[in-house]
Amino acid sequence: MGELASRDQLRMSFVRWALFTVPLLVFLGFLSGRVAGSSSGNRWFSALAQPAAMPPGWAFGLAWTLLYILMGVALAMILNARGARYRGIAIALFAGQFIANLGWSPLFFAAHQVFPAFVLIVIILALAIATTFAFGRVRTAAAWLMVPYIGWLCFAAILNWQVHQLNPRAETLVPTASHTQIEL
Secondary structure, eight states: OOOSSOHHHHHHHHHHHHHHHHHHHHHHHHHHHHHHTOSTTOHHHHHSOOOTTOOOHHHHHHHHHHHHHHHHHHHHHHHTOTTOTTHHHHHHHHHHHHHHHHHHHIIIIITOOHHHHHHHHHHHHHHHHHHHHHHHHHOHHHHHHHHHHHHHHHHHHHHHHHHHHHOTTGGGOOOOOSOOOOOO
């Protein structure tokens, strides 16, 4: 019994981290989208010319939920790797890319800034790639859990660019009001 913690204790530590990180990331991602009005009811977004590859609205909610779950598990692995050499930088990179990620929906859907949102998603992608490499230095499995996120960011960046190309003055687009005024 020369070990500090048993395998079961280490596994339970990881589970505790995951029970914290997964719901937190899913909640914050949901909150960012909700505050930004990124749902199917966003009249500004509905009024934009859409790229041919644009998935249906429900696909985004499903994809982001799965990606936030994977990222939460990956982050839990890194947080659980106490004493790992690159743990601190991996956590800092993750925090940076995640904060930037949370800023994308308000920038795109609420502020209607399509090109700045494209620039932001490229920054998020670069930070996510750096995070993945840092995660790989700590836990290989955590890095692999980030790969679907990187793939989705690439796809989202392409869609963002295409929306910009199809709607060069998107920020000035004002959808018609959905209410009716009745004068007496």
